[in-house]
Amino acid sequence: MDALLRTLSLPAQILSRVPGLGPLVKVCSTTVGQKILMAISGLSLCGFLVAHLAGNLKLYAGEQSFNDYAHALHSLGPLLAAAEIGLFAMFALHIGLAVSTGALNKVARGKDYFIKETKQGVSILPGGASSWMMVTGLIVLFFLVCHIIDMKLKVGPGVDYTPALNAEKIADNEYQAVKAVLSTPSRAFIYMIGLVALGIHLSHGIRSALQTLGINHKRWNFILHWLCIALAWTLAAGFISLVIWAIGGK
Amino acid sequence: MSNHLLNLNLRVWRQSGPNDGGSFKTYQLSGVSTHMSFLEMLDVLNEQLIAQGEEPVAFDHDCREGICGMCSLMINGQAHGPDNATTTCQLHMRRFNDGDTVTIEPWRASAFPVLRDLVVDRSAFDRIIAAGGFVSVNTGNAPDGNSILVPGVRQEVAMDAAACIGCGACVAACKNASAMLFVSAKVSQLAVLPQGHPERNARVLNMVAQMDKEGFGSCTNTSECEAACPAEVSVSHIARLNREYLRASILAEN
Amino acid sequence: MVRVASDTLNSRVPDGPLQQKWDKHRFDLKLVNPANKRKFTVIVVGTGLAGGSAAASMAELGYNVKAFCFQDSPRRAHSIAAQGGINAAKNYQNDGDSVWRLFYDTLKGGDYRAREANVHRLAQVSTSIIDQCVSQGVPFAREYGGTLANRSFGGAQVSRTFYCRGQTGQQLLLGAYQAMMRQVGTGKVKLFARREMLELIVVDGLARGVVVRNLTTGQLETHTADAVVLCTGGYGNVYYLSTMAKGCNVTAAWRCARKGALFANPCYTQIHPTCIPVSGDYQSKLTLMSESLRNDGRVWVPLAKGDKRSPDQIPDAERDYYLERRYPSFGNLAPRDISSRAAKERCDAGNGVGDSGLAVFLDFRDAIKRDGEDVIRKKYGNLFHMYNKITAEDPYKQPMRIFPAVHYTMGGLWVDYNLMSNVPGLYVLGEANFSDHGANRLGASALMQGLSDGYFVLPYTIGDHLATSKLDKIRDDHPACMQAMQEAQNRINKLIAVQGKRSVDSFHRELGLLLWDKCGMARSRKGLTEAIDRIRGLRDEYWRDVRVLGSGTTLNQSLEKAGRVADFMEFAELLATDALHREESCGGHFREEYQTEEGEAARNDADFSYVGAWEYRGTEQEPVLHKEPLVFENVKPSTRSYK
Incomplete structure (x- = not known):
């Protein structure tokens, strides 16, 4: 565990040598700073999800409309690549911090309790969504890898991409590709699980990120709490609806 | 409120010093009044242990009115026991039932090393x-x-x-x-x-x-x-x- | 051992008009120049209000401070449990308060058994305490507009008590603790937690250090310094059941007494009227319900003896609001000693309530009807919560049951105006000294005294001793250090070697019950004589039959308790002896032989207007009484009346 922590602290050590970055690295390397980075990266990824869902809802508008959108996106060229790199960096940061703070937290507990119970009453998941962040995060990560293989690389094993092929036998009909992937039973299953995990992850993550950024006020907490949960499950439900749509439309 | 007497099974963490590995030990305690505080129950246990020639259980406590912050104890997996807004010294045995097994552990954190039994630094x-x-x-x-x-x-x-x-x-x-x-x-x-x-x-x-x-x-x-x-x-x-x-x-x- | 030469003690109270004494004295005191302060080291034992504030203030001045406490953190000191508030003569309420009135109330409240000059100084610096604490961030209650709020308190007719909900002691202590921790951060204060003082080191007649036991490792440690400041609180736990924290003890003070420091007025013990009654023989401590509750609660018992009806079934006409009846002008706000005795009187007469008949009602029905439950909850919510936790009864619905309990001890080591004991270099602050409260302490005055001593008195007076004494460097292997260390070690060995059959607690309970019966709220010659006899017997039995398991070289809580109870066994005899010798009733000391026809205390100014300071001459020998006459130049002692 200590070796892991040492390895994970390497980037910070290297960055701190870069002139002018010292204070930034210092404030980011405390447990509070790390959680703030975690929150910022998490909320950024959430922003991506909102945009992604908004785009994907074009599926409901029909083949032409969706493909136009996809085409417009692809024609951004280097901008898209830059955005994707940024997105990847956010993921890497978010996951890296999750692993490093998780390891640190294990060390902080030391010997574990023989019995540990919550005092927060009953919740649907034992211990509440916050106790499942690592598990749901890993499920989402697995789902994400599948998703990239299926949709971006279009080499998902067991997926029949035939309807999406153009004259040169390249799968460039994105609308048909999405339908092909989502209507593959194994994929529908993985995506459903992944998206439910995403919902759980966000149902704690969004509010938690806001709290980490200091957003908490007695007057607004109640409404904020429910807005965050609503956003989390709206995102998850939006994506899930597409899977159901694809299965139904087969 | 009427007084009842409980028989309890206490599973208590015993550790002779900071470098000892420590382990649970089980004790039977009978005739525990429901009016007792949790720490008074431990006092009774300690009196019983002393009578038997066994060293009493070390635990931190001082004011016994919930303000000094010295008492601790993880009771059945809950810090200061099952009640909210309560310290262990204010927890009363009326919260327990006859025949209960009560597991008592010290606070666990690397920053709070155990000094002895239930006492941490x-x-x-x-x-x-x-x-x-x-x-x-x-x-x-x-x-x-x-x-x-x-x-x-x-x-x-x-x-x-x-x-x-x-x-x-x-x-x-x-x-x-x-x-x-x-x-x-x-x-x-x-x-x-x-x-x-x-x-x-x-x-x-x-x-x-x-x-x-x-x-x-x-x-x-x-x-x-x-x-x-x-x-x-x-x-x-x-x-x-x-x-x-x-x-x-x-x-x-x- | 330091021997006291004469029979009368010099209090070193400066001359001049009362109002100018402290100013004049501060000018007369020798100063230590700033560069030299860093050459001196001062030991502070105890980190409550007095110790914490003294350690912080002295470190700020530049002295090196070593601070010791037996708890795991200095923030646990029992000052933290004070609920109600702290007095100060700010007159923010425009209700006629003044330094003189606070002085007068405190002196009168103490039944004219305190030193005028000390009490006046206390009233003078009280205002600075509030300012200091506010600046530290102590969250005193405020009005909506942002000014400081006050409430009234027992024994006073003005509102001069500053408070932080029902946790004033906690907040003031944390203020002092934080000030001290700031100095720990700068390195000026070295903190030694989980250390218990076992011996005072006296070299050439001067207090120069302490022997402490590291409670974690069992090691004995020697610490030397240029002065020793004792802030170790009161001895109320000699009664076993009290509102003190379990760890409170007389050991540090008694060890000093054994080295020659005089112990003054040990019989002045305060029995607080509003505590939760005893519920069983397993009871380990009593819980205080703040006196501030009497601002809104009304105290009563049923008129009929043995009336077992539930309180809401008893109509007003069949209730006896005995405080309002006996003391119409102060009513439920009568001082503590008077309220306690009145409760005892009603219970002795058979009108007590509850299973044991040893309780009276404190009823909020009328206040809730008048102000609404929310207002009452805001004022006393945490106290009501605490009561509910302990008794499982809801004080919003049914009256609290309360009974007096040992709460504070006005007696303590004798000190002069500089707060120095008769052992030069040994200063005693806060509850550990005897100085300011006379025979009875008014509510919200303990916090005031602890902080006054630590923040505003000792920092001035200690310089005089350091500047004028010959203080050669002494090493840990000095014969006096070695001897003190050996004495402490021998005692530990002796306690463990007894290997008897009875636990320490069983002895402590027996001693406590004996004192409560014979030397509690009411005392008599016959009872005290008997008590002294039985204490001696119990002490012999203790050293024959106590069982302390484990060793002296580990964390051993039985051993800690055993040492403290051993000292209580010796001290209890002195307490009873003092009570026996004081043939009058005053404040917390009530002798049945000396009362008026109405059952009020009958003070005897002609024969007993003095401080009784006792010199220890050996456990089996009679202590020697030294007297400090009390001179009242400004206030004529009158019969205290709260009618």
Whole structure:
């Protein structure tokens, strides 16, 4: 565990040598700073999800409309690549911090309790969504890898991409590709699980990120709490609806 | 309220010293009055052990009225036992049933090493306060009390935070052994009051740095600390600490 | 051992008009120049209000301070449990308060058994305390507009008590603790937690250090310094059941007494009227319900003896609001000693309530009807919560049951105006000394005294001793250090070697019950004589039959308790002896032989207007009484009346 922590602290050590970055690295390397980075990266990824869902809802508008959108996106060229790199960096940061703070937290507990119970009453998941962040995060990560293989690389094993092929036998009909992937039973299953995990992850993550950024006020907490949960499950439900749509439309 | 007598099965963590591995030991205790406090029940157990020639169970306690923060104990997996807003010394045996098995463990955190049995070392908290949990005003420097106006409602927020008794239940209950509730209570109290403003940047940065140095975990906003806190300190103070930290990170002049 | 030469003690109270004494004295005191302060080291034992504030203030001045406490953190000191508030003559309420009135109330409240000059100084610096604490960030209650709020308190007719909900002691202590921890951070204060003082080191007649036991490792440690400041609180736990924290003890003070420091007025013990009654023989401590509750609660018992009806079934006409009846002008706010005795009188007469008949009602029905439950909850919510936790009864719905309990001890080591004991270099602050409260302490005055001593008195007076004494450097292997260390070690060995059959607690309970019966709220010659006899017997039995398991070289809580109870066994005899010798009733000391026809205390100013300071001459020898006459130049002692 200590070796892991040492390895994970390497980037910070290297960055701190870069002139002018010292204070930034210092404030980011405390447990509070790390959680703030975690929150910022998490909320950024959430922003991506909102945009992604908004785009994907074009599926409901029909083949032409969706493909136009996809085409417009692809024609951004280097901008898209830059955005994707940024997105990847956010993921890497978010996951890296999750692993490093998780390891640190294990060390902080030391010997574990023989019995540990919550005092927060009953919740649907034992211990509440916050106790499942690592598990749901890993499920989402697995789902994400599948998703990239299926949709971006279009080499998902067991997926029949035939309807999406153009004259040169390249799968460039994105609308048909999405339908092909989502209507593959194994994929529908993985995506459903992944998206439910995403919902759980966000149902704690969004509010938690806001709290980490200091957003908490007695007057607004109640409404904020429910807005965050609503956003989390709206995102998850939006994506899930597409899977159901694809299965139904087969 | 009527008095009942309970027979209990106590599973108590015994550890002869900081370097001993420690293990659970089970004791039978009968005739425990429901009017007893939890610590009085342990007193009775210790009297029984002494009579049998076994060394009594060491546990921290002092005021026994819920304010000094010295008592601790993880009781059936819950810091200070099953009640909210309660210290172990205020927990009464009427919360238990005849025949119950009660598991008693010390606070568990790398920053709170076990000294003996149920006694842990919480001096990490003192070092965090020494790092910045104060207002630097030498004796004799103070202006008239009423020259510093603090609106009643602000004052109440400060008092909510200041109510922390420093028992460490937040650390014990947190799945990450994080001390954020403790640290934020002091940061928040002094951030809300005008007296604390001159040092607010240095205070939060130094206290957080010391908290990390002591080896506490990080906050994942689970709010288990708030539920376990005998003084009902709210996690809203953690949010204020985060704000103070962000602010100080950007604006600190050194 | 330091021997006291004469029978009368010099209090070193400066001359001049009362109002100018402290100013004049501060000018007359020798100063230590700033560069030299860092050459001196001062030991502070105990980190409550007095110790914490003294350690912080002296470190701020530049002295090196070593601070010791037996708890795991200095923030646990029992000052933290004070609920109600702290007095100060600010007159913020424009209700006629003044330094003189606070002085007068405190002196009168103490039944004219305190030193005028000390009490006046206390009233003078009280205002600075509030300012200092506010600056530290102590969250005193405020009005909506932001000014400081006050409430009234027992024994006073003005509102001069500053408070932080029901946790004033906690907040003031944390203020002092934080000030001290700031100095720990700078390195000026070295903190030694989980250390218990076992011996005082006296070299050439001067207090120069302490032997402490590291409670974690069992190691004995020697610490030397240029002066020793004792802030170790009161001895109320000699009664076993009290509102003190379990760890409170007389050991540090008694060890000093054994080295020659005089112990003054040990019989002045305060029995607080509003505590939760005893519920069983397993009871380990009593819980205080703040006196501030009497601002809104009304105290009563049923008119009929043995009336077992539930309180809401008893109509007003069949209730006896005995405080309002007996003391119409102060009513439920009568001072503590008077309220306690009145409760005992009603219970002795058979009108007590509850299973044991040893309780009276404190009823909020009328206040809730008048102000609404929310107002009452805001004022006393945490106290009501605490009561509910302990008794499982809801004080919003039914009256609290309360009974008096040992709460504070006005007696303590004798000190002069500089707060120095008769052992030069040994200063005693806060509850551990005897100085300011006379025979009875008014509510919200203990916090005031602890902080006054630590923040505003000792920092001035200690310089005089340091500047004028010959203080050669002494090393840990000095014969006096070695001897003190050996004495402490021998005692530990002796306690463990007894290997008897009875636990320490069983002895402590027996001693406590004996004192409560014979030397509690009411005392008599016959009872005290018997008590002294039985204490001696119990002490012999203790050293024959106590069972302390484990060793002296580990964390051993039985051993800690055993040492403290051993000292209580010796001290209890002195307490009873003092009570026996004081043939009058005053404040917390009530002798049945000396009362008026109405059952009020009958003070005897002609024969007993003095401080009784006792010199220890050996456990089996009679202590020697030294007297400090009390001179009242400004206030003529009158019969205290709260009618």
